[in-house]
Amino acid sequence: MNEQKFFGALLASSPDFVPIIEAMREKYKLPEVSPAGEVIEEIYLEDRIVPLIEFHQEIKDRLRENLSFLPEKTLQLYKGTKFLSQSQLPKELEVLPDEYREAMEAMFALTQKIALPTFQGLEIMIDQVANMIYEYLLNGEMGEVPLDWAMKATTISDNDETIILVMANQLANPKEVIKKFRQEYQKAFGVHRPNISRTVASTGYYLQLQKLNTPWKRIVEEYIRLEDVIITKNTSSKLYRDTYHLCEQTLRKRLQRSSTILEIILEDKK
8 A cells, every 4th residue: 555655654754763763773883774775684782793683672662661652542542451451350349249240240351352452453553663663773664554553453252243343543545444344344254245125124024023923914914005015905806816815925035035134144153
């Protein structure tokens, strides 16, 4: 994506990262490196060769000392989700009656499941920034901003339900957000999703009556009334019987198709 390349190139000039870059260059006496220029392969601290893994870790440590590069709301979200994902259910809740304690436990567990992907995503983002600064110091290029910085789609599975969470900020390309959502949706629920047409939607009412054990005759009468079926009032005539029978056949097919679509959509994919 062009957006990723564009914003990646600008990160090296960010006031949040310039002090880290300058401090590392000063400490290790590193020259500025231009893209496509000579790559720094060895780092020295006085007479000692510094392992690149150690150099990399120092960048991470410096970055995590001050997370001000995260927007205020994002930083609050990071701290909150970190606290939630690492917390235990308060012991004080043990005094509650079983039904209330179980409800609180279920709510707490669901909250943690929702919080954890957000916290993990922000943790990855912080590490990615450190990686980009590391690469920039060695070869002069920050690289592209990871797609997850602008948007993320993740699946949360509970005992009873599977939920897809999609998050996006103003950097995200709406077309890419939709594409990512579709990929996550198909992974969770399968590629085939039957289309709910206008006919299927209108059959929902008749399916409701059927599930409520409404007499079949009453359902057919509702179908005739709502579908504006032209039918003679002479219930003993052959024309009435033929029209009524045709309505029954049509309604049965619609109910069967709608029931099949409902089963496919609500099928347990876990």
